[in-house]
Amino acid sequence: MNKNLAKEAIVKLKAYKKVVDKELGLFFARQLDECKDIDETACAAISALEDFSLRGGKRIRAALIYYGFLCFSKEKPGKDLLRASMAMELVQSFLLIHDDIVDRDELRRGEDTVHKIFEKMGEKKFSFGKNIKEKEHFGRSAAILVGDVCVALANMALAEVKFENKTRASYELNRVIRNTTFGQIIDSESSYCEIVPESTLQKTLKIYRLKTAAYTIEVPLRIGAVLAGATNREIDKIKSYAEPLGIAFNIQDDILGLFGKKEKFGKPTGSDLKEGKKTLLLLKALELATKEEGAFIMKNLGARNMSEKTVNRIKEIMLKTGAYDYCVNYAKDLILDSKKIISRQNYREKGKSFILGISDYLLEREC
Amino acid sequence: MNKNLAKEAIVKLKAYKKVVDKELGLFFARQLDECKDIDETACAAISALEDFSLRGGKRIRAALIYYGFLCFSKEKPGKDLLRASMAMELVQSFLLIHDDIVDRDELRRGEDTVHKIFEKMGEKKFSFGKNIKEKEHFGRSAAILVGDVCVALANMALAEVKFENKTRASYELNRVIRNTTFGQIIDSESSYCEIVPESTLQKTLKIYRLKTAAYTIEVPLRIGAVLAGATNREIDKIKSYAEPLGIAFNIQDDILGLFGKKEKFGKPTGSDLKEGKKTLLLLKALELATKEEGAFIMKNLGARNMSEKTVNRIKEIMLKTGAYDYCVNYAKDLILDSKKIISRQNYREKGKSFILGISDYLLEREC
Numbered sequence: 001m002n003k004n005l006a007k008e009a010i011v012k013l014k015a016y017k018k019v020v021d022k023e024l025g026l027f028f029a030r031q032l033d034e035c036k037d038i039d040e041t042a043c044a045a046i047s048a049l050e051d052f053s054l055r056g057g058k059r060i061r062a063a064l065i066y067y068g069f070l071c072f073s074k075e076k077p078g079k080d081l082l083r084a085s086m087a088m089e090l091v092q093s094f095l096l097i098h099d100d101i102v103d104r105d106e107l108r109r110g111e112d113t114v115h116k117i118f119e120k121m122g123e124k125k126f127s128f129g130k131n132i133k134e135k136e137h138f139g140r141s142a143a144i145l146v147g148d149v150c151v152a153l154a155n156m157a158l159a160e161v162k163f164e165n166k167t168r169a170s171y172e173l174n175r176v177i178r179n180t181t182f183g184q185i186i187d188s189e190s191s192y193c194e195i196v197p198e199s200t201l202q203k204t205l206k207i208y209r210l211k212t213a214a215y216t217i218e219v220p221l222r223i224g225a226v227l228a229g230a231t232n233r234e235i236d237k238i239k240s241y242a243e244p245l246g247i248a249f250n251i252q253d254d255i256l257g258l259f260g261k262k263e264k265f266g267k268p269t270g271s272d273l274k275e276g277k278k279t280l281l282l283l284k285a286l287e288l289a290t291k292e293e294g295a296f297i298m299k300n301l302g303a304r305n306m307s308e309k310t311v312n313r314i315k316e317i318m319l320k321t322g323a324y325d326y327c328v329n330y331a332k333d334l335i336l337d338s339k340k341i342i343s344r345q346n347y348r349e350k351g352k353s354f355i356l357g358i359s360d361y362l363l364e365r366e367c
Numbered sequence: 368m369n370k371n372l373a374k375e376a377i378v379k380l381k382a383y384k385k386v387v388d389k390e391l392g393l394f395f396a397r398q399l400d401e402c403k404d405i406d407e408t409a410c411a412a413i414s415a416l417e418d419f420s421l422r423g424g425k426r427i428r429a430a431l432i433y434y435g436f437l438c439f440s441k442e443k444p445g446k447d448l449l450r451a452s453m454a455m456e457l458v459q460s461f462l463l464i465h466d467d468i469v470d471r472d473e474l475r476r477g478e479d480t481v482h483k484i485f486e487k488m489g490e491k492k493f494s495f496g497k498n499i500k501e502k503e504h505f506g507r508s509a510a511i512l513v514g515d516v517c518v519a520l521a522n523m524a525l526a527e528v529k530f531e532n533k534t535r536a537s538y539e540l541n542r543v544i545r546n547t548t549f550g551q552i553i554d555s556e557s558s559y560c561e562i563v564p565e566s567t568l569q570k571t572l573k574i575y576r577l578k579t580a581a582y583t584i585e586v587p588l589r590i591g592a593v594l595a596g597a598t599n600r601e602i603d604k605i606k607s608y609a610e611p612l613g614i615a616f617n618i619q620d621d622i623l624g625l626f627g628k629k630e631k632f633g634k635p636t637g638s639d640l641k642e643g644k645k646t647l648l649l650l651k652a653l654e655l656a657t658k659e660e661g662a663f664i665m666k667n668l669g670a671r672n673m674s675e676k677t678v679n680r681i682k683e684i685m686l687k688t689g690a691y692d693y694c695v696n697y698a699k700d701l702i703l704d705s706k707k708i709i710s711r712q713n714y715r716e717k718g719k720s721f722i723l724g725i726s727d728y729l730l731e732r733e734c
Contacts, residue, residue: 035549038546038549038573038577039549039553039573041549041552041553041556042549042552042553045549045552094515095515098511098512098515101508101511102508102511102512104504122559125559126559126560127559128559137471138555138559140507141468141469141555142552142555144465144468144469144511145465145469145548145551145552145555146552148461148465148518148544148548149544149545149548149549149552151515151518151519151544152518152541152542152544152545152548153541153545155522155537155538155540155541156538156541156542156545159534159535159537159538159541160538166534167526167533167534167537168526170522170526170534170537171522171523171526171527173522174519174520174522174523174526175519175523177515177516177518177519178516178519178520178523179405181512181515181516181519182402182405182406182408182409182412182516184512185408185409185412185509185512185513185516186406186408186409188505188508188509188512189408192489192492192493192494192495192505193493206405206406210405
């Protein structure tokens with residue numbers, strides 16, 4: 001591992017976050033200005049989106065569009081590249097807002113999810129406030145619609161930039177929205193399905209590929225490459241290293257969701273267990289556990305009111321059986337494989353060192 | 368009114384529906400083919416969208432893109448125009464699927480809404496079937512996500528066509544998604560608000576402008592004009608007649624939702640009353656009603672379990688007070704105003720006669 005490259009990539013990522021967040025702020029300010037003439041409720045929706053989008057997040061996806069472009073183009077990156085990459089963050093807000101409804105999460109990036117925000121707002125503003133069912137319906141409905149506004153904004157932002165290949169970028173962006181959503185549908189269905197050893201594992205890896213590998217790593221790099229005018233061969237090559245990198249990222253997310261520090265991760269510990277998610281970590285623990293341990297996990301998996309004690313007991317089983325170590329090492333191996341392939345690419349230095357640096361950073365991420 | 372022009376427009380609309388539905392069928396077949404490699408659940412989502420999109424609908428919006436193009440271009444309309452206009456129907460499915468969740472409607476175009484379809488599917492397939500809360504959550508979640516897939520498909524379809532101005536069309540399409548969704552947010556909020564005579568009326572008209580006038584008439588015509596390469600002046604002029612036409616369309620929808628034949632309209636009678644919607648028809652009835660009649664309406668408005676007897680009593684009040692006649696005539700006047708403006712436009716004959724014919728058709732629509 002190259003600690004310096006990781007450090008440099010983090011510095012670059014932070015610098016990028018600063019400028020893209022400024023651009024997001026300007027974008028939302030223009031939107032607010034346009035919506036002032038429409039209605040105060042429209043403005044409230046835009047403000048909610050701005051708060052949500054700017055409250056946190058590392059901007060890895062957007063940065064990968066930016067540095068993906070720099071892998072293939074010697075052009076100086078300008079405002080248009082910044083804006084095109086910003087669209088990815090709007091897509092991210094859209095997907096997160098709807099995911100949180102589906103997963104019934106109440107916290108995101110350490111604060112209320114959007115449906116929770118509107119639930120509380122409705123409770124104060126309207127007479128149904130005491131009726132829990134109505135309150136929940138109101139919050140959820142507002143969040144569905146605010147999410148829909150956000151995907152429209154993402155497409156508007158991309159339509160405004162000046163790039164010859166922007167329609168192809170738009171196609172890539174919307175195809176990955178489609179596929180990520182497929183991943184989410186499969187994911188939320190699989191919570192209800194029984195575990196069948198090999199087939200459940202295959203399903204889990206498919207969800208990782210759709211929801212994370214393609215969406216978080218591969219397609220942002222593809223969009224950058226498309227905008228830079230890379231060849232189809234170059235664009236299609238990206239998958240070879242982006243997919244293992246993305247799967248590793250997902251496995252790490254699962255680990256951090258249970259073993260990470262809550263204040264760093266921004267989501268309550270153990271929500272995957274409570275939602276009944278079949279993570280690789282869980283499947284591996286079940287594979288390696290004793291009969292009693294396995295029965296204990298299965299008895300509690302999917303219990304929305306799971307106690308901290310039960311969560312801790314399952315964590316112990318994951319550590320004791322070696323499932324935890326297996327997943328940590330598997331993610332590490334995937335990242336090392338990716339790095340080898342990235343190193344062989346004939347990319348321009350600025351882009352390549354960032355992607356390699358991000359890979360090194362993933363080797364030791366804590367949030 | 369020109370009955371012949373109306374008749375001709377309906378013949379053209381039906382012919383257009385036939386070809387655009389065939390195109391939609393081909394589009395979904397290609398999507399299914401692509402998604403076969405992804406997952407069976409992805410295929411199920413695509414099939415659900417295909418069934419929903421093709422189960423009915425008049426295709427007015429998509430046809431207005433098509434004939435809007437023909438107002439400004441002498442080019443023979445080809446496959447690409449058909450595909451671009453088809454994207455509008457995908458947007459329509461997306462918006463309807465989410466609207467039905469928000470409005471808690473169970474019927475759409477005479478059949479189950481998408482969230483109901485998935486609710487029933489989940490009930491059969493998974494063990495939570497007996498738990499109503501879980502079943503509802505599953506159906507709703509699936510419908511949120513299937514809707515999201517659909518908006519991505521609409522943007523993918525538009526990105527694929529060959530038109531010089533297609534990015535501007537994409538901008539228009541996504542801006543109208545944003546604004547229609549704003550209309551829906553304002554609409555669903557206003558159900559919970561008390562009625563304040565003048566300000567509620569203004570809000571209702573604003574919702575009509577956003578949710579129907581812009582979305583159903585103005586923007587489809589604008590997109591057609593953009594694709595045909597019309598001037599900005601020509602594009603901006605569209606609003607002058609499209610807005611009154613669209614408001615009339617919305618007022619008629621409200622009337623048909625209460626007084627129309629259920630089997631033609633495809634939604635249960637009185638759902639606006641049950642949802643507490645402040646339609647122009649309702650506001651006018653309240654304005655003209657006696658104290659007792661007004662109190663009767665207000666006591667029942669928004670009652671989700673409203674009896675047929677109560678619905679009928681409110682309908683009687685609407686007729687007796689003249690609110691019904693007022694709305695019918697108001698819509699008629701708006702349409703006649705629009706027609707005068709359309710007649711003055713220097714449009715090519717093929718496009719113009721269709722828009723005039725559709726206006727004439729609206730004068731006597733029954734569904």
